[in-house]
Amino acid sequence: MKQKALFLDRDGVINHDPGDYTMTAEEFVILPTVMEALVLAKSKGYSIFVITNQGGIGKGLYTHETVATIHEVLHRTCQEWGVEIKRIFYSPHHPEFGNSLSRKPERLLMERALARYNVDPTKSVMIGDRERDIQCAQQVGVRGILIPTNSPLLDVVRTLE
Numbered sequence: 001m002k003q004k005a006l007f008l009d010r011d012g013v014i015n016h017d018p019g020d021y022t023m024t025a026e027e028f029v030i031l032p033t034v035m036e037a038l039v040l041a042k043s044k045g046y047s048i049f050v051i052t053n054q055g056g057i058g059k060g061l062y063t064h065e066t067v068a069t070i071h072e073v074l075h076r077t078c079q080e081w082g083v084e085i086k087r088i089f090y091s092p093h094h095p096e097f098g099n100s101l102s103r104k105p106e107r108l109l110m111e112r113a114l115a116r117y118n119v120d121p122t123k124s125v126m127i128g129d130r131e132r133d134i135q136c137a138q139q140v141g142v143r144g145i146l147i148p149t150n151s152p153l154l155d156v157v158r159t160l161e
Helices: 034-043 064-080 108-116 131-139 153-157
Strands: 005-008 047-053 085-091 125-128 143-146
Touching: 005 108, 034 047, 034 064, 034 153, 047 108, 047 131, 064 085, 085 108, 108 131, 125 131, 125 153, 131 143
Parallel strands: 005 047, 005 125, 047 085, 125 143
Antiparallel strands: none
């Protein structure tokens, strides 16, 4: 049986988006209500995934290792709350340095998640703070919910079935 999934953008949805890039683990500050929202999503039967553009890698502002360190902080925090993020998919590309099918609004990363984890797109949701997040989700049949950057995630997760 296919599972339902909650797909989340990272910067501005999970962690505070400072307006440019989150370049270090020290700058990675999880927003208030995010952990409560993930616990609630889990209780509602959602598998949790992150789909994020990390164009700062393509621009040379930070490295894959930096992103891995930041994602380890997120995974560790989730473990402390009893929540699992199944997988974090990210695109290291930036359009100023070439095109990529993995960078949102393109749908490659969402397609990988749907296929590898047997996810039912019709029962799944993508929450993002940019139109490209919603466009990416819609291309694969996942409902997208656009929220203001750095807003309370719990408010939205409460509305999910």
